[in-house]
Amino acid sequence: MRRTLSIAVVTAAVVGGGLSLGAAPALAADDVRCTGAIGAVEVKSVLVPEDATCTLNGTTVLGDVTVLEDASLNARDVEVRGGVQGQRAAAVALGNAQVRGNVKVQDGGSATIGGTTIGGDLQLTKNDSTVQVTNSSVGNNLDASENTGGVEVSHNWIRSNLTGQDNVPAPVGGDNVVGGTAEKQFEGFEG
Incomplete structure (x- = not known):
């Protein structure tokens, strides 16, 4: 059963130390x-x-x-009706997640996407640790470029294009269903 997070719940969580409302003006009560x-x-x-x-x-x-920078997210069995963005994040992990928008992880550490449905684009750029996308569905394009910790893209369904370049070492994987083209370093990753 899903509940709506209220101020009373947030206040109780703040006392427990796990969750807090920020004083930043961009954050609303919920x-x-x-x-x-x-x-x-x-x-x-x-x-x-x-x-x-x-x-x-x-x-x-x-x-x-x-x-944000040097932060880590581990999200399992979640529904995100917007998008997920990691900018200089230490790690972003999505497992059995539903994300309606785009997922973008760049200039960070690791990105692990497994058993996840993404409604928009998946962009993984300039990460310096392991980048892994497995058993997932991408509603538009998957672009993995300029990553330096190793890239694996296996057993995914990608509605549009699978592309990427300048990954060192070269990406590994395969058995992806690609509705558009698999190109550049990902040529041959479909089927």
Whole structure:
């Protein structure tokens, strides 16, 4: 059963140390800064502040999830009605997630996407640790470029194009269903 996160619940969570409302003007009452764990509740949006670690488990996010510099997100069995963005994040992991918008992880550490449905684009750029996309569905394009920690793209359904360049080492994987073209370093990754 999903519940709507209210101020009373947030206040109780602040006392427990796991979840807090930020004083930043961009956050409304039902927007949350995640510095611990959030379970099966409904929130407007989630911000993971610098150097924090956030675990979402069964959470419904009505808007976006934003992961800031050196922060980590581990999201399992979540629904995000907006998008997910990690800019210089240490790690972004989505497992059995539903994301209606785009997922963009760039200039960070690792990105692990598994068993996840993404309604828009998946863009993984300039990450310096492992980038892995497996058993997932991408509603538009998947672009993985300029990553330096290794890239695996296997057993995915990609509605449009699978593309990427300048990954070192070269990407590994295959058995992807690609509605458009698999090109550049991902040529031959379909089938």
